[in-house]
Amino acid sequence: SQQGEEDPQALSIQEGENATMNCSYKTSINNLQWYRQNSGRGLVHLILIRSNEREKHSGRLRVTLDTSKKSSSLLITASRAADTASYFCATDNQRGSTLGRLYFGRGTQLTVWP
Amino acid sequence: DAGVIQSPRHEVTEMGQEVTLRCKPISGHDYLFWYRQTMMRGLELLIYFNNNVPIDDSGMPEDRFSAKMPNASFSTLKIQPSEPRDSAVYFCASNAGQGFNQPQHFGDGTRLSIL
Numbered sequence: 258s259q260q261g262e263e264d265p266q267a268l269s270i271q272e273g274e275n276a277t278m279n280c281s282y283k284t285s286i287n288n289l290q291w292y293r294q295n296s297g298r299g300l301v302h303l304i305l306i307r308s309n310e311r312e313k314h315s316g317r318l319r320v321t322l323d324t325s326k327k328s329s330s331l332l333i334t335a336s337r338a339a340d341t342a343s344y345f346c347a348t349d350n351q352r353g354s355t356l357g358r359l360y361f362g363r364g365t366q367l368t369v370w371p
Numbered sequence: 372d373a374g375v376i377q378s379p380r381h382e383v384t385e386m387g388q389e390v391t392l393r394c395k396p397i398s399g400h401d402y403l404f405w406y407r408q409t410m411m412r413g414l415e416l417l418i419y420f421n422n423n424v425p426i427d428d429s430g431m432p433e434d435r436f437s438a439k440m441p442n443a444s445f446s447t448l449k450i451q452p453s454e455p456r457d458s459a460v461y462f463c464a465s466n467a468g469q470g471f472n473q474p475q476h477f478g479d480g481t482r483l484s485i486l
Contacts (some may be wrong), residue, residue, distance in 0.1 A: 288472060299375070299462055299477030300414075345414070347475075357402050357421060357466075359475065363413040 261289075261329075261346040261362035269368045276333040278365040280346030281326075287349050289322055290359065291331050294343045303331075303344075336369045343367070373397070377463050377478035385486050389451040392481045394463030395444055404475060405438055405448050406462040414462075420446065453485045 261282040270276055280289070288307045292300040306313045306322045306329070313320045319332040333340055343366050347359040376395040384390055396403050404419040418428040423440045431438070435454070440446040450457055460482050464475040 290474060297479075299464075299479045300475075301477070302474035305472075305474060349472075358404070358416060358419055358427060360416075361414045 261348050261360060263344070263346055263362045263365040265365060266363070267366045267368070269370065270336055271370050272336060272338055274336055274369075276336050276340070276367055276369070278331045278344050278367070280329045280331070280362060282329075282346070282348045282360075283327065284348070284350045286324070289320075289329050290347045291318075291320060291329075292345045292347060292361075294345065294364070296342075300345060333367075336367075338369050338371045341367060341369050375463055375465055375476050375478035377461075377481050379481060380479065381482045381484075383484045383486065384453060386454055387452045388485075389449065390453045390457075390483060390485075392448040392461050392463075392483070394446045394448070394478060396446070396463070396465030397467075397476055398444065400465035400467045400476070401443070402466050402475075403440060403446050404464040405446070406464065407459045408462060408480070409459045417448070455485045458483055458485050 261280045264279045286308055288305050290305045291303045293303055294300045304315050304320050306320050308324055317334045322329045343364040345361050345364045347361045378393045401422050405417040406414050407417055408414045417430045418438045419426055420440045436450055438448045460480045462477050462480045464477045466473040466475045
């Protein structure tokens with residue numbers, strides 16, 4: 258499977274702490290994306306990092322990408338209860354013939370306690 | 372701006388019945404994706420379209436599943452006949468341009484229960 262794999266499967270922290278989630282994938286990619294899914298809702302795009310980028314920031318989010326290790330991490334700083342959600346990484350396939358599709362991992366369930 | 376709109380939000384029906392899920396993508400988006408999400412299998416891509424043409428339907432589980440996109444603003448996913456193992460949340464998503472380089476915008480899904 259080309260799917261990304263997130264680690265850990267579940268993470269439980271207190272408000273104010275940082276949360277780090279990791280993603281590993283198998284193929285060469287053009288970009289990697291992170292999404293959030295609140296309970297009962299659809300996925301929401303958070304950030305896209307291209308294969309020639311190593312780090313990207315958006316507000317309290319910091320994403321890193323190491324293409325040599327085929328891995329990425331998502332850091333949420335100063336977490337809030339509202340950050341409670343599932344987080345997914347998604348990759349394309351640089352050499353794939355099916356342009357446009359993304360391969361999603363199984364997600365990390367983050368719980369932030371007040 | 373209106374996002375991706377899916378209907379119905381919830382569907383409960385008996386085994387053997389036909390089920391039709393509907394999706395309206397964001398205006399101007401030329402890629403449309405249908406996904407299925409379950410606890411056991413996670414998020415699976417069923418089929419996707421580019422400019423209303425199916426590009427990859429290898430994720431469609433069986434001939435009981437079919438999808439159409441008659442125009443740029445509407446798509447359907449049909450299951451006939453439905454079975455209890457089809458119970459899942461079905462998502463539609465869309466994006467624009469070179470799809471792999473753009474975020475996908477998801478609807479809030481249809482929660483399908485087959486009794």
